Amino acid sequence: MSLRPLILANTNGDAGWRLEHYLARGGYSALKKVIAGKVSPEDLIAEMKASVLRGRGGAGFPTGLKWSFMPKGEGEKYLCCNSDEGEPGTFKDRDILRYNPHAVIEGMTIAAWATGATRGYNYIHGEIFELYERFEEALQEARNAGLLGARILGSDFSFELFAHHGYGAYVCGEETALLESIEGKKGQPRFKPPFPANCGLYGKPTTINNTETFASVPFIINMGGQAYLDLGKPNNGGTKLFSISGHVNRPGVYELEMGTPFAELLELAGGVRGGRKLKAVIPGGSSAPVLPAEIIMDCTMDYDSLSAAGSMLGSGAVIVMDETVCMVKALERLSYFYHEESCGQCTPCREGSGWLYRIVHRIENGQGREEDLELLESVAGNIMGRTVCALGDAAAMPVRGFLKHFQSEFAWHIEHKGCLVPLDVQRAGSQIYVSPSC
Amino acid sequence: MLSAEAKQKIDREIAKYPAGQKQSAVMSALRIAQEENAGWLPKEAISEVAAYLEMPEVAVYEVATFYNMYELKPVGRHKITVCTNLPCALSGGVHVAEYLQQKLGIGFNETTPDGKFTLKEGECMGACGDAPVLLHNNHKMCSWMTPEKIDRLLAELESK
Ligand SMILES: Cc1cc2nc3c(=O)[nH]c(=O)nc-3n(C[C@H](O)[C@H](O)[C@H](O)COP(=O)(O)O)c2cc1C
Ligand code: FES
Numbered sequence: 001m002s003l004r005p006l007i008l009a010n011t012n013g014d015a016g017w018r019l020e021h022y023l024a025r026g027g028y029s030a031l032k033k034v035i036a037g038k039v040s041p042e043d044l045i046a047e048m049k050a051s052v053l054r055g056r057g058g059a060g061f062p063t064g065l066k067w068s069f070m071p072k073g074e075g076e077k078y079l080c081c082n083s084d085e086g087e088p089g090t091f092k093d094r095d096i097l098r099y100n101p102h103a104v105i106e107g108m109t110i111a112a113w114a115t116g117a118t119r120g121y122n123y124i125h126g127e128i129f130e131l132y133e134r135f136e137e138a139l140q141e142a143r144n145a146g147l148l149g150a151r152i153l154g155s156d157f158s159f160e161l162f163a164h165h166g167y168g169a170y171v172c173g174e175e176t177a178l179l180e181s182i183e184g185k186k187g188q189p190r191f192k193p194p195f196p197a198n199c200g201l202y203g204k205p206t207t208i209n210n211t212e213t214f215a216s217v218p219f220i221i222n223m224g225g226q227a228y229l230d231l232g233k234p235n236n237g238g239t240k241l242f243s244i245s246g247h248v249n250r251p252g253v254y255e256l257e258m259g260t261p262f263a264e265l266l267e268l269a270g271g272v273r274g275g276r277k278l279k280a281v282i283p284g285g286s287s288a289p290v291l292p293a294e295i296i297m298d299c300t301m302d303y304d305s306l307s308a309a310g311s312m313l314g315s316g317a318v319i320v321m322d323e324t325v326c327m328v329k330a331l332e333r334l335s336y337f338y339h340e341e342s343c344g345q346c347t348p349c350r351e352g353s354g355w356l357y358r359i360v361h362r363i364e365n366g367q368g369r370e371e372d373l374e375l376l377e378s379v380a381g382n383i384m385g386r387t388v389c390a391l392g393d394a395a396a397m398p399v400r401g402f403l404k405h406f407q408s409e410f411a412w413h414i415e416h417k418g419c420l421v422p423l424d425v426q427r428a429g430s431q432i433y434v435s436p437s438c
Numbered sequence: 439m440l441s442a443e444a445k446q447k448i449d450r451e452i453a454k455y456p457a458g459q460k461q462s463a464v465m466s467a468l469r470i471a472q473e474e475n476a477g478w479l480p481k482e483a484i485s486e487v488a489a490y491l492e493m494p495e496v497a498v499y500e501v502a503t504f505y506n507m508y509e510l511k512p513v514g515r516h517k518i519t520v521c522t523n524l525p526c527a528l529s530g531g532v533h534v535a536e537y538l539q540q541k542l543g544i545g546f547n548e549t550t551p552d553g554k555f556t557l558k559e560g561e562c563m564g565a566c567g568d569a570p571v572l573l574h575n576n577h578k579m580c581s582w583m584t585p586e587k588i589d590r591l592l593a594e595l596e597s598k
Contacts, residue, residue: 170562202459245529247528
């Protein structure tokens, strides 16, 4: 098996998140090494580049490269951690904040050293408010121990870090909407350029990374970039937290070496529930194109393999659907979500996402028209690439994925004015699941 | 309407942001105002937050309407938000929602006549591995819900 906990290694559930526990696991040794050794920001960034850590928030942008975009020199600069995890299927940052919040604090502090950032914010999804409170406690522990704030570990390096909570807006996970939200406005994404590295929070240079990205940093510094890369496969460095939900026996978060076969992940999660047959998997969060069983079973879990299969690793959120699922209904639910969460500033996304939802909804309800499949393709195609942020793409991509692989099920719906999978079978398949892990 | 204690809490939030950036505390300030006003934000609360943070009222109102955990109308003493997004729906999210509707005798966005419970449909809470999940009064997450656990939760909340 390729289970390889790093960020979650030796964490002890709710009983192991405090500073004393993190220190006992070797925590803050990377920060100490950087400060005591006066490691230059250039060397730090080179180490990050060598690790080929790619952003864990969904886009997979190389982290070392992103850090190198920050302008050099004095002045206010910011770091933001994106813990606004709200892409359906994704729940790994929650486990990091629950079980290892200090890894995020240490990773951000090292990133501040590398980028010259003076202040940081961790933007935490409003729905996990209890973990926002926990993070504030962890910050206080770090400040009290001289690991955060002014003159860290007695050096002349200072970095202030605070928590900011969201309050129910998926779009704030988009990095510039997140900045708007921290500035106290509604979360509408900004036009780019200018990019945040030049003009970010309060108009100052800013780097934004995902929670898991920051939490990986101390481990990379401790083991060295090359060793981290070697845990995964070329161009897909390290370990990755996978959130697996839906029709498996043991849903949850599994940290695996990048490049682990999907079949192994499925086995770790206890296999398909009730011994039923696998139908389809959304491998990277709900905006990633769905893949039918026969394709996903041959994939490995990394950026390159899933992109070659026509989908993406995204946030590493794996939604498993068995043979009881009606694909039209599944897409209907996702389309509803993207329409609900569109911030409304771009017409193609605001109007198009609603249009997509209404078409899928009428097909599901037996009122589909023959021309609807073409219409769906055309509306999706007219959203893609025509909006300020990628929420429009996120609404369009699932539609295209479902149509690409399950077109015949959609056509059947339209022709027969109902579901291919009998309703009682669907209902039985979506029963309340009592997980053995709870 | 904002108590001295609430103002103290808001001051702590303001201190997190650089000088001159009080507006950044608006999300916390609205949350704090909502907490001490029975879970919703009347117009006066919005005005007071605006005055306290020296923001135009309309800017505060924009924030209050954009983020869906703020309530602009009265809610029951206990607001229950059920996640029915796809990952949760695969593991019983919809069944849990139906069970709650039947137990409470209300639909989504409705409040029981005694003012005790409001039911809401929510989007992904980032806890899909714990499906079915629900939130109580925005801040308490309840995982792996079953009819038995719902019965216990409702009985406990009934007396509060
Ligand atoms: C609609 C939308 C929602 C997003 N939600 C998240 C999120 O919840 N968490 C996250 O880290 N990134 C999210 N992203 C990606 C961020 O914009 C950004 O790329 C990421 O935080 C950068 O960090 P990384 O390079 O470490 O991945 C979202 C993007 C879009 C377009
Ligand atoms: S789908 Fe319900 S918490 Fe994610």
